[in-house]
Amino acid sequence: MGGVYSSERMAGAFAYESSDLDWCEDNYKHSEHVVEYFNTISNFSFLIISPVMLYLLHPYAKERNLAIHLVWIMMIFVGLFSSYFHMTLSFVGQMLDELSIVWVLAAAYSVWFPRKMFPSFIKDRSTFSRLVLLVTVVTTLTSFVKPTVNAYVLNSFGLHMVYTVAVEMRCCTDQKVLRLAKLAVALWVLAISCWISDRFGCSFWQELNFCYMHGFWHILIGMSVAYGSTLMAYLDATHEIPYSLPGLQFWPCAEWPVGLPHIVLRGTTKTRKQC
Ligand SMILES: CCCCCCCC/C=C\CCCCCCCC(=O)N[C@@H](CO)[C@H](O)/C=C/CCCCCCCCCCCCC
Numbered sequence: 445m446g447g448v449y450s451s452e453r454m455a456g457a458f459a460y461e462s463s464d465l466d467w468c469e470d471n472y473k474h475s476e477h478v479v480e481y482f483n484t485i486s487n488f489s490f491l492i493i494s495p496v497m498l499y500l501l502h503p504y505a506k507e508r509n510l511a512i513h514l515v516w517i518m519m520i521f522v523g524l525f526s527s528y529f530h531m532t533l534s535f536v537g538q539m540l541d542e543l544s545i546v547w548v549l550a551a552a553y554s555v556w557f558p559r560k561m562f563p564s565f566i567k568d569r570s571t572f573s574r575l576v577l578l579v580t581v582v583t584t585l586t587s588f589v590k591p592t593v594n595a596y597v598l599n600s601f602g603l604h605m606v607y608t609v610a611v612e613m614r615c616c617t618d619q620k621v622l623r624l625a626k627l628a629v630a631l632w633v634l635a636i637s638c639w640i641s642d643r644f645g646c647s648f649w650q651e652l653n654f655c656y657m658h659g660f661w662h663i664l665i666g667m668s669v670a671y672g673s674t675l676m677a678y679l680d681a682t683h684e685i686p687y688s689l690p691g692l693q694f695w696p697c698a699e700w701p702v703g704l705p706h707i708v709l710r711g712t713t714k715t716r717k718q719c
């Protein structure tokens with residue numbers, strides 16, 4: 445009897461609209477199989493940005509640590525799980541979406557959180573990474589207790605990252621680096637404004653018959669993460685592998701003020717050997 449009950453609950457967790465969350469976009473407007481169409485397809489931006497970022501960060505990751513690639517590999521899963529969530533609005537979709545974000549955050553903190561901002565009792569990055577892993581496992585388990593608060597907790601990490609960037613930029617005079625930091629923060633501000641206005645200003649957007657703010661959030665947060673993570677990677681490279689003479693450039697064209705930022709290592713093998 446209990447077994448039947450629990451398997452029904454399992455099936456219920458996969459059911460369309462079994463999540464408590466429902467975003468502003470009208471449900472089933474464009475397809476009877478896809479609950480929120482624009483919110484679903486806007487996640488494809490993660491599937492486009494992630495492989496490009498993996499390619500662009502490869503020279504730096506190869507020199508520093510290949511584990512860095514985990515961040516953008518996991519971002520592909522964020523895109524897939526988030527699409528599945530908006531396609532079904534199921535509880536399983538919601539948890540996959542949120543937990544994949546938790547693990548991307550964990551990977552990003554482990555590889556890029558500045559060493560000088562570690563708590564005083566932590567002496568090196570591998571101890572810090574182990575602590576992050578422990579916190580992430582506990583967070584994964586507790587995320588099932590009150591699923592409706594997860595998204596707010598996750599967004600507070602955005603604030604912490606902006607604070608981290610602000611601390612890192614306090615003594616920076618390099619205009620290229622400062623511009624990248626400003627762009628990352630500006631994109632995050634735009635993204636979070638879209639997320640909040642979709643959550644709390646839906647009636648306003650419904651009056652305008654334009655309920656797509658959450659979809660814009662997906663695109664803008666992907667761009668912000670691309671800019672923010674390149675910034676942190678660049679700062680990491682200047683501190684940890686200075687012999688590689690890291691520089692910043694935009695893809696596809698170095699002269700363009702917009703595009704995807706990436707790190708170029710100008711130090712030759714010969715220069716590296718000398719250092
Ligand atoms: C110190 C800076 C390093 C930057 C590293 C970046 C680490 C990236 C971490 C997370 C990726 C976020 C991916 C967004 C997922 C979108 C899926 C989605 O929309 N989910 C919603 C439901 O559909 C859910 O409600 C959203 C929850 C909120 C997620 C908040 C994630 C925080 C992202 C912080 C990025 C800050 C970049 C700041 C740059 C200055």
Ligand SMILES: [Ca+2]
Nearest residue numbers: 466467468469
């Ligand atoms: Ca909806």
Ligand SMILES: [Zn+2]
Nearest residue numbers: 483526658662
């Ligand atoms: Zn979403």
